[in-house]
Each structure stands twice: as C-alpha cells, then as structure tokens.
Amino acid sequence: MAFRGGRWGTVRAVLPQVADTVYAFGSLAISASMLHNWPDPHHYWRTPDALAYALIAAVYLPLAVRRRAPLLILATTAAAVLVYFTLAYYHPVAVCGLALANYTVAAHRPRTVSVPCTVTTWLVLLWGTRLAEPGIGMLSVAFVTATAAVTWVTGDVSRRFAERGRRLAALTEQLRREQEERTRRAVSDECMRIARELHDVIAHHVSVISIQAGLADYVFTTDPATAHQAVGVISGSARDAGEEMRRMLAVLRHGVQHTAYDRTGTLPDADGTPPGLARLEELADRVRAAGVPVRITGGLAEPLPAGLDMCVYRVVQEALTNVLKHAPTATATVSLSRGRGSIRVRVTDDGPARPRTEERDGPGHGLLGMRERATIYGGTVTAGARSQGGFEVDLVMPVPEP
Structure with missing residues (x-):
C-alpha cells in the first residue's frame, strides 16, 4: 500500500507537466495545419510563410512550462501574438494560446497582477479584430472581450480554491501537531x-x-x-x-x-x-x-x-x-x-x-x-x-x- 501511494503521488506530480506539454505541441500542430489549409480566396490575410509558422511556435511551445513562470510566458506569448497580428497573418489560430497564458497568470498571481495582465491581453486580442472578415467586426470584438474576461474569472476562481486548499492543509497540519501534543x-x-x-x-x-x-x-x-x-x-x-x-x-x-x-x-x-x-x-x-x-x-x-x-x-x-x-x-x-x-x-x-x-x-x-x-x-x-x-x-x- 505504501508503494502504491508513493507511485500515485509521483504520477500526480508529473501529470500537469505532461498535460501542458501535450497541449503545447498538439495546439501547435493543429494551428499550423489550420494556417496552411484555411481558404482565403479574397486575400484577407497575408500568405503564410516560415515566419508565420515560427511565430505560431513562439505562441504555443512556451505553454509547456506555463506553470513555472506565468508572467514570463504571458509576456513572450503576447509579444509573439502582437507581431503575428501586426503582420496580418490568419489571426484566429493564435487566440487560444494567449488566452491560456492569461488564465495561467490569473490562476497563480494575485489580482493586483492578473487584472493589468488581462487588460493587456484584451488589447492585444482587440488589435487582431481588425483582421476580421467584413461584417463580423463587432462580433469579433465581443468574442475577444468575452475570452479575456472568462479566462480571468476562471483563473481567479481557481487561484482562490487553491489558496483555500493550502489554508485547509495548513490547518490540518496544525490540528495534527496539536493532536500529537x-x-x-x-x-x-x-x-x-x-x-x-x-x-x-x-x-x-x-x-x-x-x-x-x-x-x-x-x-x-x-x-x-x-x-x-x-x-x-x-x-x-x-x-x-x-x-x-x-x-x-x-x-x-x-x-x-x-x-x-x-x-x-x-x-x-x-x-x-x-x-x-x-x-x-x-x-x-x-x-x-x-x-x-x-x-x-x-x-x-x-x-x-x-x-x-x-x-x-x-x-x-x-x-x-x-x-x-x-x-x-x-x-x-x-x-x-x-x-x-x-x-x-x-x-x-x-x-x-x-x-x-x-x-x-x-x-x-x-x-x-x-x-x-x-x-x-x-x-x-x-x-x-x-x-x-x-x-x-x-x-x-x-x-x-x-
């Protein structure tokens, strides 16, 4: 039983890192495929080239270590997305990466940090709405606004639950010590x-x-x-x-x-x-x-x-x-x-x-x-x-x- 408990504890420790790595590489593959295959008969966006794929990699690959340095990952992801939008590549494929980076900051940092980061994320995504197809510009603005708000709210709730769990664990440890005494x-x-x-x-x-x-x-x-x-x-x-x-x-x-x-x-x-x-x-x-x-x-x-x-x-x-x-x-x-x-x-x-x-x-x-x-x-x-x-x-x- 002790061996099983120790092995399960090891699995629980590495599972988040494995999930983040799978997400980063999987999202990169899906986004690159969409960028390559998405039809653009009216030439709304710039033709994908090596720089576009490099920027998409810069958006998603850092997410494999997002829990270790949330602010740094958000900064690099936002910079890559900003350049990507400025060069007018097909923009929807970059939204999910920036949204996850913003969620990570909200889930691991206090509101004094996460709120300004969310505003920055919203401004970057808002910059990309200029690339929306004619007739859906306002819908695109509403979508990116909702994305920034939802990622912040869910991340903040997750952070509060985690803090409550840590306080409960500390209280449990205190009660255990008092019981031993x-x-x-x-x-x-x-x-x-x-x-x-x-x-x-x-x-x-x-x-x-x-x-x-x-x-x-x-x-x-x-x-x-x-x-x-x-x-x-x-x-x-x-x-x-x-x-x-x-x-x-x-x-x-x-x-x-x-x-x-x-x-x-x-x-x-x-x-x-x-x-x-x-x-x-x-x-x-x-x-x-x-x-x-x-x-x-x-x-x-x-x-x-x-x-x-x-x-x-x-x-x-x-x-x-x-x-x-x-x-x-x-x-x-x-x-x-x-x-x-x-x-x-x-x-x-x-x-x-x-x-x-x-x-x-x-x-x-x-x-x-x-x-x-x-x-x-x-x-x-x-x-x-x-x-x-x-x-x-x-x-x-x-x-x-x-």
Missing part, C-alpha cells in the same frame, strides 16, 4: 498518575515492612511473641503491596481504558471498589501495628462523593506514611471536620521537627503528590512544622452541600 501530554499525565500511585500505595506498605522487620530483628531472641506479631504484619503488608502491584501491572499491560480510574488517577481495590474513608480505621490499624499510635477524631456526617473520598484517603495515607518514615516514635492524630461547603482533614504528630516533605522527596512525591490530588477537586494542602512541636498536614476541600 495532546497525546504526549496524555502519556505524560498517565505516567504521573502511575508514579503517584506507586508512591502513595507501595511506599506505605514498604515503610510498614521496613519498620516491622527492624522490630522483629531487635526482639527476635528476647521477645519471640512480639517478633512473631511483627512478622505477621510484614506478611500482611507484603500481600497488600503485591495486590497493588498486580493492579498496576494490569493497567500497563491492558491499557487504562480497561481499568476503572477515578478523577484522581487512583486504582480500585481487588473487589472493584476504590479505597476511601470507610477504610480509614483499617489504615490506622496498619500504622499502629508498625509502632505509631494513631488517634482518629471527629468525623463527617455525610459520605463524600466517590472520587473525593478516595482523594482524601490517599492524602491521609501519605501523611501517615511520612510519620512512619520520619517520626516513628511520635503519636499521630487524624481529625476530620465538615463546615459549610467544605471539609478539613488534619494529620498531626508530636515528633521532632523535620524538613518539608517536598524538599526531602523531590518533585512528584510527598507534599507535591498530595497537592496534585487536592488540586483536581479545587482543594489545598499545606504542611509544615507546628509551633508546639511535631508536623502537620492540613487538607481543605470544597464539598457540595448534601
């Missing part, structure tokens, strides 16, 4: 979603495993029961992390169009339902098992929309993961409250001061990832050290009234 942005956004999901979900489980593994190693001989409990937590966290990884791989293998992402770009759980605040206590238990006490205060009177619910859950999960990693001896508190048209979720700890999350984790992680999720729903996330010690993550999200 949108595709690149979509791919980039999808990579960011996957990276955010890996950080928010997998990092949480890995942090629990790391802390529990250290605890188990520390009390392995002195407190086997605690070590056994820590190993159980490691096993559960590893299993959860494996399930999350399998869901991520399913997205990468089969495409996101087959997977239920919500607006935050978060994957659902194994049962098809996304995580949300209904599982907040389960999340707190996992963090408690890793050694960080977690208190949950307050609550929301009404359930949140599914996507917003998941967004809040992921922000709390990330905040508690940071407590595990950077303040494992602290006590964390998750407080939820709902006001008029908004909710507020604060995750605080009483651990030692530590650097801001985004400064430590780099772009695309930590606080930046929380902000990306919150921004989707018009919310804000602030984080920093507390005046009374510890660290705080404060999420405020607009919520429609129930």
Whole structure:
C-alpha cells in the first residue's frame, strides 16, 4: 500500500507537466495545419510563410512550462501574438494560446497582477479584430472581450480554491501537531498518575515492612511473641503491596481504558471498589501495628462523593506514611471536620521537627503528590512544622452541600 501511494503521488506530480506539454505541441500542430489549409480566396490575410509558422511556435511551445513562470510566458506569448497580428497573418489560430497564458497568470498571481495582465491581453486580442472578415467586426470584438474576461474569472476562481486548499492543509497540519501534543501530554499525565500511585500505595506498605522487620530483628531472641506479631504484619503488608502491584501491572499491560480510574488517577481495590474513608480505621490499624499510635477524631456526617473520598484517603495515607518514615516514635492524630461547603482533614504528630516533605522527596512525591490530588477537586494542602512541636498536614476541600 505504501508503494502504491508513493507511485500515485509521483504520477500526480508529473501529470500537469505532461498535460501542458501535450497541449503545447498538439495546439501547435493543429494551428499550423489550420494556417496552411484555411481558404482565403479574397486575400484577407497575408500568405503564410516560415515566419508565420515560427511565430505560431513562439505562441504555443512556451505553454509547456506555463506553470513555472506565468508572467514570463504571458509576456513572450503576447509579444509573439502582437507581431503575428501586426503582420496580418490568419489571426484566429493564435487566440487560444494567449488566452491560456492569461488564465495561467490569473490562476497563480494575485489580482493586483492578473487584472493589468488581462487588460493587456484584451488589447492585444482587440488589435487582431481588425483582421476580421467584413461584417463580423463587432462580433469579433465581443468574442475577444468575452475570452479575456472568462479566462480571468476562471483563473481567479481557481487561484482562490487553491489558496483555500493550502489554508485547509495548513490547518490540518496544525490540528495534527496539536493532536500529537495532546497525546504526549496524555502519556505524560498517565505516567504521573502511575508514579503517584506507586508512591502513595507501595511506599506505605514498604515503610510498614521496613519498620516491622527492624522490630522483629531487635526482639527476635528476647521477645519471640512480639517478633512473631511483627512478622505477621510484614506478611500482611507484603500481600497488600503485591495486590497493588498486580493492579498496576494490569493497567500497563491492558491499557487504562480497561481499568476503572477515578478523577484522581487512583486504582480500585481487588473487589472493584476504590479505597476511601470507610477504610480509614483499617489504615490506622496498619500504622499502629508498625509502632505509631494513631488517634482518629471527629468525623463527617455525610459520605463524600466517590472520587473525593478516595482523594482524601490517599492524602491521609501519605501523611501517615511520612510519620512512619520520619517520626516513628511520635503519636499521630487524624481529625476530620465538615463546615459549610467544605471539609478539613488534619494529620498531626508530636515528633521532632523535620524538613518539608517536598524538599526531602523531590518533585512528584510527598507534599507535591498530595497537592496534585487536592488540586483536581479545587482543594489545598499545606504542611509544615507546628509551633508546639511535631508536623502537620492540613487538607481543605470544597464539598457540595448534601
């Protein structure tokens, strides 16, 4: 198919040149034949000689390259026709060549150029009407006037259609580039979603495993029961992390169009339902098992929309993961409250001061990832050290009234 398309493109490129060449030589042959055979019993015109045939050749042969230099071809053709008419040879055989040259200028040049050229063409043709047979002089004038007008109008219309086609082609190319850019942005956004999901979900489980593994190693001989409990937590966290990884791989293998992402770009759980605040206590238990006490205060009177619910859950999960990693001896508190048209979720700890999350984790992680999720729903996330010690993550999200 590619070969056929390339071959057809080559044919389309050379076809106009072939047509012009055939027209030039064919018109020359027909005009020369008419000049030789046209009867002239009353001797209205000069007897054809070698100069007449040379002038006819000068009229028609340049038309083979008329598209390459329209103005030059019109000038040479008009000059040859003017000489031909002045010498009083049989005049109708030269009209078609000058008419085609005028059409070519109108089809390839703006009106500021084509209109004066058409007037010149009309004057040259008008000069030839003096050679008309007696009784048809006015008809000849009308004919050459119509010829000049029709060739200009058809050429000008052809030029405007060609310009419109070029503008359409340019617009098509622009749309194609914009589509490619949108595709690149979509791919980039999808990579960011996957990276955010890996950080928010997998990092949480890995942090629990790391802390529990250290605890188990520390009390392995002195407190086997605690070590056994820590190993159980490691096993559960590893299993959860494996399930999350399998869901991520399913997205990468089969495409996101087959997977239920919500607006935050978060994957659902194994049962098809996304995580949300209904599982907040389960999340707190996992963090408690890793050694960080977690208190949950307050609550929301009404359930949140599914996507917003998941967004809040992921922000709390990330905040508690940071407590595990950077303040494992602290006590964390998750407080939820709902006001008029908004909710507020604060995750605080009483651990030692530590650097801001985004400064430590780099772009695309930590606080930046929380902000990306919150921004989707018009919310804000602030984080920093507390005046009374510890660290705080404060999420405020607009919520429609129930």
